Amino acid sequence: xxxxxxxxxxxxxxxxxxxxxxxxxxxxxxxxxxxxxxxxxxxxxxxxxxxxxxxxxxxxxxxxxxxxxxxxxxxxxxxxxxxxxxxxxxxxxxxxxxxxxxxxxxxxxxxxxxxxxxxxxxxxxxxxxxxxxxxxxxxxxxxxxxxxxxxxxxxxxxxxxxxxxxxxxxxxxxxxxxxxxxxxxxxxxxxxxxxxxxxxxxxxxxxxxxxxxxxxxxxxxxxxxxxxxxxxxxxxxxxxxxxxxxxxxxxxxxxxxxxxxxxxxxxxxxxxxxxxxxxxxxxxxxxxxxxxxxxxxxxxxxxxxxxxxxxxxxxxxxxxxxxxxxxxxxxxxxxxxxxxxxxxxxxxxxxxxxxxxxxxxxxxxxxxxxxxxxxxxxxxxxxxxxxxxxxxxxxxxxxxxxxxxxxxxxxxxxxxxxxxxxxxxxxx
Amino acid sequence: xxxxxxxxxxxxxxxxxxxxxxxxxxxxxxxxxxxxxxxxxxxxxxxxxxxxxxxxxxxxxxxxxxxxxxxxxxxxxxxxxxxxxxxxxxxxxxxxxxxxxxxxxxxxxxxxxxxxxxxxxxxxxxxxxxxxxxxxxxxxxxxxxxxxxxxxxxxxxxxxxxxxxxxxxxxxxxxxxxxxxxxxxxxxxxxxxxxxxxxxxxxxxxxxxxxxxxxxxxxxxxxxxxxx
Numbered sequence: 001x002x003x004x005x006x007x008x009x010x011x012x013x014x015x016x017x018x019x020x021x022x023x024x025x026x027x028x029x030x031x032x033x034x035x036x037x038x039x040x041x042x043x044x045x046x047x048x049x050x051x052x053x054x055x056x057x058x059x060x061x062x063x064x065x066x067x068x069x070x071x072x073x074x075x076x077x078x079x080x081x082x083x084x085x086x087x088x089x090x091x092x093x094x095x096x097x098x099x100x101x102x103x104x105x106x107x108x109x110x111x112x113x114x115x116x117x118x119x120x121x122x123x124x125x126x127x128x129x130x131x132x133x134x135x136x137x138x139x140x141x142x143x144x145x146x147x148x149x150x151x152x153x154x155x156x157x158x159x160x161x162x163x164x165x166x167x168x169x170x171x172x173x174x175x176x177x178x179x180x181x182x183x184x185x186x187x188x189x190x191x192x193x194x195x196x197x198x199x200x201x202x203x204x205x206x207x208x209x210x211x212x213x214x215x216x217x218x219x220x221x222x223x224x225x226x227x228x229x230x231x232x233x234x235x236x237x238x239x240x241x242x243x244x245x246x247x248x249x250x251x252x253x254x255x256x257x258x259x260x261x262x263x264x265x266x267x268x269x270x271x272x273x274x275x276x277x278x279x280x281x282x283x284x285x286x287x288x289x290x291x292x293x294x295x296x297x298x299x300x301x302x303x304x305x306x307x308x309x310x311x312x313x314x315x316x317x318x319x320x321x322x323x324x325x326x327x328x329x330x331x332x333x334x335x336x337x338x339x340x341x342x343x344x345x346x347x348x349x350x351x352x353x354x355x356x357x358x359x360x361x362x363x364x365x366x367x368x369x370x371x372x373x374x375x376x377x378x379x380x381x382x383x384x385x386x387x388x389x390x391x392x393x394x395x396x397x398x399x400x401x402x403x404x405x406x407x408x409x410x411x412x413x414x415x416x417x418x419x420x421x422x423x424x425x426x427x428x
Numbered sequence: 429x430x431x432x433x434x435x436x437x438x439x440x441x442x443x444x445x446x447x448x449x450x451x452x453x454x455x456x457x458x459x460x461x462x463x464x465x466x467x468x469x470x471x472x473x474x475x476x477x478x479x480x481x482x483x484x485x486x487x488x489x490x491x492x493x494x495x496x497x498x499x500x501x502x503x504x505x506x507x508x509x510x511x512x513x514x515x516x517x518x519x520x521x522x523x524x525x526x527x528x529x530x531x532x533x534x535x536x537x538x539x540x541x542x543x544x545x546x547x548x549x550x551x552x553x554x555x556x557x558x559x560x561x562x563x564x565x566x567x568x569x570x571x572x573x574x575x576x577x578x579x580x581x582x583x584x585x586x587x588x589x590x591x592x593x594x595x596x597x598x599x600x601x602x603x604x605x606x607x608x609x610x611x612x613x614x615x616x617x618x619x620x621x622x623x624x625x626x627x628x629x630x631x632x633x634x635x636x637x638x639x640x641x642x643x644x645x646x647x648x649x650x651x652x653x654x655x656x
Contacts, residue, residue: 169628185524186524187520187521187522187524188521188524190628192592192593192596192628193593206596207521208625208628209517209520209521210517210520211513211516211517211520212623213596213624214517214521216521224522225521225522226518226521226522227517227518227521232513232514232517232518233510233513233514233517235596235597235600235623235624237593237596237597238593251597253596253597253600253624254600254604255604255607255608255622256604257601257604258597258600258601279601281594281597281598281600281601283593283594283596283597284593284594297594303553304591304594329553329590329591329594331590331591331593331594332591332593345591350589352591374591375591375592417592418592418593
């Protein structure tokens with residue numbers, strides 16, 4: 001119940017939080033490092049290994065943020081709560097040191113500290129919630145890792161996020177570090193194209209049922225679900241929420257073609273048609289960060305290509321330039337959270353490859369070349385992209401750091417497609 | 429051709445005000461006037477569904493003779509049937525009942541049944557019908573003309589090569605092309621429904637040119653038999 005209303009409120013709250021997490025320029029807790037090189041960071045070991053599982057998660061999170069050179073700390077561990085010996089870490093070339101230490105009198109209470117090794121000072125700390133070994137603690141470690149990234153770079157990390165994707169016609173989820181793979185009960189067979197609401201609690205997706213393919217809105221916590229009004233019949237695909245959660249854009253197919261529509265989630269009414277491509281296909285809408293523009297795929301000029309338009313359907317125009325008859329089919333667009341890039345896939349010699357459009361420069365850059373690579377989705381940090389790749393032999397999810405080119409495999413079994421990356425999540 | 433689609437959206441716009449599950453919080457008190465304002469705004473832009481629906485209803489009002497009255501009575505009946513169907517869909521989704529379309533017995537002889545089920549195939553990323561496809565459809569036309577109660581569902585399918593989501597739109601276009609051909613050759617529009625399965629239901633699980641060619645198809649299912 002109250003799905004739509006809570007969606008909107010949570011969306012607005014998320015937007016407010018998001019603003020809070022971006023500090024004014026220059027606030028970098030006094031740590032300086034040469035631009036273009038990554039600071040070297042070590043996560044200290046503690047004798048008796050009281051926080052070993054948290055330490056392992058934290059170190060991996062910081063590594064996967066792609067913001068640091070992770071150094072292996074000396075195996076000679078300090079006692080819990082001891083002040084770190086900065087000389088040791090300075091000698092191994094560390095700029096930053098992260099320490100897990102007891103906090104307060106509660107035995108289970110742990111804090112994560114960030115030390116500036118060169119200055120020899122503790123610069124930031126945050127306390128972990130939850131009991132050792134529990135899901136809440138694991139998530140608290142992810143949140144702390146994201147905070148460490150924010151303290152150093154000004155922008156939070158992505159450890160406390162997860163992905164929805166499709167496997168054998170069902171919706172699955174997996175944490176950003178590959179942990180917690182599990183199926184999400186959903187209506188329809190298959191269920192396709194999951195999309196996160198910005199509150200991180202609801203999703204929309206296409207459910208294949210007897211009448212057609214309605215769009216379903218579902219509460220991920222309670223499992224409550226309902227159909228987006230007016231999508232009971234016919235083809236209703238590729239949903240995506242606006243960043244404030246107030247609108248849901250999608251494509252509705254009829255005998256006269258497929259067009260982009262928008263549903264007003266906030267007012268729980270008013271499906272408005274945005275494109276008028278008679279007998280052409282218009283689909284895969286993706287919102288610009290300010291909610292005033294949408295990029296989408298259209299076949300109005302023949303093959304599917306990337307266009308954009310105003311959020312009321314005005315001024316449609318080509319977004320990624322193409323040569324008629326030579327540029328391959330273009331699909332699966334995803335507009336980055338910072339608005340500066342749109343990732344998509346485009347056929348190169350009959351095989352889809354990832355590309356990214358620089359929104360300001362209007363230039364297009366190819367990101368992949370091995371196997372099939374398709375359906376990109378941006379991480380909330382705007383620098384990592386998850387996509388489907390066949391490079392391992394089967395279709396699996398991979399994560400690419402667009403800035404460094406570092407690539408890692410996220411899922412390893414069972415096939416995967418149509419991933420959607422969540423916003424940062426407050427709780428597991 | 430767009431009439432029934434427009435109706436379903438027209439109908440959809442009204443019950444939004446009573447979409448209870450969505451509106452547990454305080455409801456906007458004046459939904460209908462707001463919707464009316466919306467449709468005026470939309471009509472001003474001249475391209476929205478609301479505008480199309482409005483034009484449609486104005487045109488309907490203009491030719492209000494006895495036939496139109498009869499048609500309107502029919503449309504009201506159909507629209508309440510549709511509303512009931514929409515409720516069924518909602519209930520199915522909430523309870524996650526996945527129901528396969530129950531194929532109606534055609535009530536025809538074996539040869540005609542086979543003829544009705546014969547598939548139509550397409551070129552890669554195309555939805556146009558070639559001569560062979562037209563011949564397949566012409567044989568169905570004869571049966572459809574002979575048995576005016578027969579109704580079919582046309583299902584559009586794609587091979588695995590294109591994008592998953594784009595293929596849903598392409599499958600829709602293929603089914604629509606088949607329906608358009610049959611309607612242009614005299615089959616009443618209401619006897620044909622379309623659905624797209626994209627690349628979700630391959631006939632041939634292989635990854636060869638032959639498998640792909642087999643999978644780019646329109647399938648036909650009988651939704652109402654020839655006999656009363």
